[in-house]
Structure formats: structure tokens, C-alpha cells
Amino acid sequence: MKIAIASGKGGAGKTSVAASLARVWDAPLIAVDTDAEAPNLHLFLPPAIEKSCVSWLRVPGLDREKCVSCGKCRDICTYKAIASFAGKISIFQDMCHGCGGCFAVCHTGAITEDRRELGRLESGTVLEGSVRFLMGRTRIGESMTPPLLRQEHKALDEMLEAAPADALLDSPPGVSCPAVTVTRDADMILLVADPTPFGFHDFKLAHQAFLPLSKPVCAVINRAGAEGNEAGDEAVRAYCRENGLPLLAELPFERAAAEQYASGRLLADLSPEWRERFTALRDALRAEYARVKEADHA
Ligand code: SF4
Ligand code: SF4
Numbered sequence: 001m002k003i004a005i006a007s008g009k010g011g012a013g014k015t016s017v018a019a020s021l022a023r024v025w026d027a028p029l030i031a032v033d034t035d036a037e038a039p040n041l042h043l044f045l046p047p048a049i050e051k052s053c054v055s056w057l058r059v060p061g062l063d064r065e066k067c068v069s070c071g072k073c074r075d076i077c078t079y080k081a082i083a084s085f086a087g088k089i090s091i092f093q094d095m096c097h098g099c100g101g102c103f104a105v106c107h108t109g110a111i112t113e114d115r116r117e118l119g120r121l122e123s124g125t126v127l128e129g130s131v132r133f134l135m136g137r138t139r140i141g142e143s144m145t146p147p148l149l150r151q152e153h154k155a156l157d158e159m160l161e162a163a164p165a166d167a168l169l170d171s172p173p174g175v176s177c178p179a180v181t182v183t184r185d186a187d188m189i190l191l192v193a194d195p196t197p198f199g200f201h202d203f204k205l206a207h208q209a210f211l212p213l214s215k216p217v218c219a220v221i222n223r224a225g226a227e228g229n230e231a232g233d234e235a236v237r238a239y240c241r242e243n244g245l246p247l248l249a250e251l252p253f254e255r256a257a258a259e260q261y262a263s264g265r266l267l268a269d270l271s272p273e274w275r276e277r278f279t280a281l282r283d284a285l286r287a288e289y290a291r292v293k294e295a296d297h298a
Pocket of ligand 2: 101
């Protein structure tokens with residue numbers, strides 16, 4: 001089971017929830033940081049990296065000697081990475097999405113193979129070797145994250161094929177292309193709600209964005225019960241009730257928890273009560289997934 005831990009905005013607490021769930025997971029697990037533009041799962045789960053490799057995207061180059069300026073490559077590129085000026089073709093490799101269209105239509109062999117560095121993929125283990133770990137990290141200056149995320153997902157599938165396990169995906173925040181790329185490939189989505197007015201707004205946006213993916217979606221409120229924010233907590237609860245969104249847990253706002261987070265330690269390690277909260281969340285996730293699967297088969 002691949003579970004995407006997502007949120008409508010950054011700072012809602014998805015990384016901290018993902019890391020503590022990894023701590024209490026009682027089955028083979030891969031903890032995956034897919035927030036490739038700003039990965040930080042490794043701050044909570046310091047990894048022993050065993051493999052680190054550059055991730056490349058195949059992009060077109062141009063052999064001017066062979067180009068007859070027919071314009072077919074320019075016309076097929078919906079991303080406008082190829083243009084012609086005064087009858088001469090120019091390729092803007094930074095804008096290429098790697099779809100391969102120009103390679104397919106060029107009949108003279110003028111389109112050549114080149115590559116652009118997307119970032120790095122690193123893998124290893126965390127939690128004293130008990131949990132496998134995978135992280136994507138976008139190259140500074142690279143503007144496209146989805147191609148790297150697709151390669152990370154392929155790497156994850158290879159790891160799962162080598163040794164079956166569950167996977168917790170610390171997802172990119174928000175509802176942009178990277179977030180949808182990750183959640184689309186998950187079996188289930190856990191949305192972490194920040195019960196502030198801004199957080200609630202983005203939580204609803206995320207729920208609406210992920211609904212068309214037809215995956216089981218459930219929620220957890222982070223920092224619930226903050227003094228003076230009763231209305232915010234209740235707004236999230238009411239939204240979940242009204243929209244059939246299972247609310248699996250409420251993680252309370254506590255000063256000690258904020259200090260634990262700020263020092264890069266796991267909430268699940270704060271106290272037996274906190275550990276039990278994440279154990280219960282783990283069990284609720286499994287039960288919800290089983291319930292949805294059973295309903296699908298009925
Ligand atoms: S399709 Fe090939 S030959 Fe035609 S303009 Fe593009 S590179 Fe040149
Ligand atoms: S590979 Fe696709 S996106 Fe890249 S330049 Fe060619 S047609 Fe455009």
C-alpha cells in the first residue's frame with residue numbers, strides 16, 4: 001500500500017506526520033520524500049545513504065547540417081521549447097518536458113540526443129536500518145519537478161519489486177503538478193489539515209483537487225485544540241462530516257510537541273501518549289483502506 005501524506009499548504013505538518021508514522025510502522029516500509037523541491041524528511045529521519053545518482057531527462061539537440069527547416073519539430077512541441085527564427089530552428093532545452101515528440105517527427109536525423117540534469121535520487125535506510133528510504137532532490141535552477149518525480153516513482157517500484165513493503169510518500173504541498181503527480185500514483189491519500197483559516201481554505205482546495213483521482217482520501221487535523229481556535233477545528237470537522245471525508249485523528253496542539261518538532265525529533269518519541277496516537281492513526285489508515293477495498297468489491 002502506497003500512502004501519500006499530503007496537505008493543501010506547506011507547514012501543515014505532513015512531514016512530521018509521515019516521519020512519526022514511519023517510526024510506528026510495524027511492517028516492511030519504505031519512507032519516501034517526494035517533496036523534491038524542498039525535501040526535509042531526512043531532517044527527521046536521518047538516513048544512511050547507500051546509493052546516490054543523478055537523474056537525467058532526455059532532451060533534443062540539433063545537427064544543423066542535417067536540418068532542412070521543415071518546422072515539424074516546432075509544430076509538435078506543445079511546450080514551445082522549439083522555435084524558428086528567420087527559418088532557422090532553435091531549441092530551448094530548459095523548456096523541454098521530454099515527451100519525445102520532436103525525435104519522432106524529424107525525418108532527417110537532425111534531432112540528436114542530449115540530456116538535462118533534473119536532480120538526484122538517493123536511497124538508503126533510516127531508523128537503524130529498519131526502514132528503507134528514498135529521496136528525490138531537484139537540481140537548483142531546475143523548473144520542472146514532475147519528470148524527476150516520475151523517475152523517483154519508477155525507482156520506488158523497483159525497490160518494492162525487490163522486496164515488497166508499504167510506502168509512505170511525504171508529498172509536495174499544495175495542488176500543483178508535483179503534488180498531483182505524486183498523489184496520482186498512490187493507493188490512498190492522507191490529508192493533513194492545518195485548522196487555521198488559511199490552512200482550512202487550502203485543505204478544502206486539496207480535497208477538491210484530489211477527489212477526481214478516485215482514490216480513498218482521509219484526513220487528520222494537526223495542532224487541534226489550540227486555545228482560541230475552536231472554530232477552526234470545528235470547521236474542519238464539519239467539512240469532513242459533510243463531505244464524507246473520514247477524519248482519522250486529531251493531533252493536539254502542545255508546546256512540548258512544538259519544541260520536539262523544532263528540534264527535529266519525532267512526535268512519536270515525545271511520550272507514550274504521542275506514540276499511541278500515531279499507532280492508532282496507522283491502524284485507522286489500514287482499516288480505512290480495507291473498508292474501501294471491501295466496498296469496491298461488494
Ligand atoms: S523536424 Fe528535423 S529537419 Fe525539420 S526543422 Fe526540425 S530538426 Fe529540422
Ligand atoms: S521532447 Fe517534447 S517537449 Fe521536448 S522539445 Fe521535443 S517535442 Fe518539445
